[in-house]
Amino acid sequence: MVCTGRSSRNAGPSGPGRYTQLLTRSGNTAEEALFPDVRRALGLIRNLPIFALFLSTVGKLEQFSPPPQLDSSERIFRSTLVPFPPIVWTPVDVLAARITNDKVWTLREVASTHHIAHLGRPLFAAMYDAALAEGDQEVHTWIVKFALQKLLKALDPETLSLQQALACIAVRIPIEFNPAPLTPPDGNDADVERNLVADHMRLLLAVARRGAGVRMISSRWSDGAMNSVLHHQGWNPLLATMHYLGTSLLDLGERGEIATAFLLLYARDRATTFPHQPPYPGSSSDDHGLDPMYDGASKRRIVTVNQFLEALLGKERFGACAASVPRAYHTLESAAIPLATAFRDGHIYFNHFIKVNSYEMVNQQYLHLAISRGAAIICANGQTGIDIVVPILIGTSCTRTR
Incomplete structure (x- = not known):
């Protein structure tokens, strides 16, 4: 049995949330909520091959797990039994392919x-x-x-x-x-x-x-x-x-x-x-x-x-920018190459920004991972000389030079 949803006043287009949150009526005492009653009923069939999973996106976790002193169960009140605490950690990228060096x-x-x-x-x-x-x-x-x-x-x-x-x-x-x-x-x-x-x-x-x-x-x-x-x-x-x-x-x-x-x-x-x-x-x-x-x-x-x-x-303005030549360059041959020509094979793929909190995160390895998930970077506060990084890939293979 899986119950999922949001609060009853905010049920989504599919609607299951409007029923789930009826179990967690707001109030100061556990008697005003139905969830402890459901928990006791499920306890009676705990030896059967049945499991219950309640999912919610509400911000008040105490609705599902009231403090022990407010619980209607004497065994929980006296700490003879301890209910499972709510799981609040949401994993991400658990099914994503790993970006490693063994595949281009x-x-x-x-x-x-x-x-x-x-x-x-x-x-x-x-x-x-x-x-x-x-x-x-x-x-x-x-x-x-x-x-x-x-x-x-x-x-x-x-x-x-x-x-x-x-x-x-x-x-x-x-x-x-x-x-x-x-x-x-x-x-x-x-x-x-x-x-x-x-x-x-x-x-x-x-x-x-x-x-x-x-x-x-x-x-x-x-x-x-x-x-x-x-x-x-x-x-x-x-x-x-x-x-x-x-x-x-x-x-x-x-x-x-x-x-x-x-x-x-x-x-x-x-x-x-x-x-x-x-x-x-x-x-x-x-x-x-x-x-x-x-x-x-x-x-x-x-x-x-x-x-x-x-x-x-x-x-x-892009026309003037595209024809401009670099003010700083590594070789004399690069001095006369216009911007549009230098980045002719450059590609950009990002659809969102992420904020980093460490100066060390702006490096080739991290940029490689960022472009693999379509991210541009807002640098850490106080990072010298740079605020935002938009990764550019020359060519179409996501490889690092070192």
């Missing part, structure tokens, strides 16, 4: 639906593998849609609420929340982060990042130009961020790094809608088609360095 990964592989589906929560990987085992070859299509529905807690909304827009942002940019004061000022909503956890797949340490980018890109950009109609129909993530800056404990960092991450993420999203331009993995010689093992290019998750810079700077 290609950019199309690490950007593929197959690889992405196995990152993060085991929920998506388990469903993905189970569907493939049953012969469902369309799983790579619906797994992204399913992840989006779980993220937004809606089937297919035409517009986004501010909280849904913030949920999309929160899995792509590492926004943080300030600690809630004991007596918050009037107007501050300390429950914003809790609602993201309960309703929109937010974890304290890691999150799923499959559907947010798809929705944000398709609703904002078309062939590199902004879709002004959808942009004004509830799809403006900046509006959501500005709203919660004034009404919650949202913290955007100390150095403006979150604002910069927004700009870089917008440029990446816009660049993915540019027409294919060789040299590009999959633009003319992609023999794998829509194979989910190698669909990173066909799904437009990979952009060239030149496309990214054009999306970031605009066409005219």
Whole structure:
């Protein structure tokens, strides 16, 4: 028996949560909750081949496991019996392929639906593998849609609420929340982060990042130009961020790094809608088609360095930038090579940012792992001379030079 869900007022599109949380009515005494009664009933059949697993995303764990002094069981009250404590650790990447030196990964592989589906929560990987085992070859299509529905807690909304827009942002940019004061000022909503956890797949340490980018890109950009109609129909993530800056404990960092991450993420999203331009993995010689093992290019998750810079700077400014030569160089031959030529074979694959807390994390080994999961890096506070790193891969093989 498996009971899963959220609070009854926040049940998701599938609905099971509306029944699970009826067992944990709020109150100050255990008699007001039904969960101890269910626990005793299950104890009567403990010798039968039956198990019970209760899953919840609520933020108040004491609803499931009240303090012993409030428990209705005398044996628990006297510590004769000790109930199982709730499991609060959520493992991630447990079903993901290991990125090791004994295999040369290609950019199309690490950007593929197959690889992405196995990152993060085991929920998506388990469903993905189970569907493939049953012969469902369309799983790579619906797994992204399913992840989006779980993220937004809606089937297919035409517009986004501010909280849904913030949920999309929160899995792509590492926004943080300030600690809630004991007596918050009037107007501050300390429950914003809790609602993201309960309703929109937010974890304290890691999150799923499959559907947010798809929705944000398709609703904002078309062939590199902004879709002004959808942009004004509830799809403006900046509006959501500005709203919660004034009404919650949202913290955007100390150095403006979150604002910069927004700009870089917008440029990446816009660049993915540019027409294919060789040299590009999959633009003319992609023999794998829509194979989910190698669909990173066909799904437009990979952009060239030149496309990214054009999306970031605009066409005219990029033209001047592309023709510029380096001010510092290793050899005299490199002194006359324009930027566009130097990075002609450079590719970028990232769909979210992660924040590191150590200066030592910016190294070739860590960048190799970051690009394997589509991550750009916001550096540790106080790191000298650098704030954000966007990994660039020359060619299409994810290998380190040393």
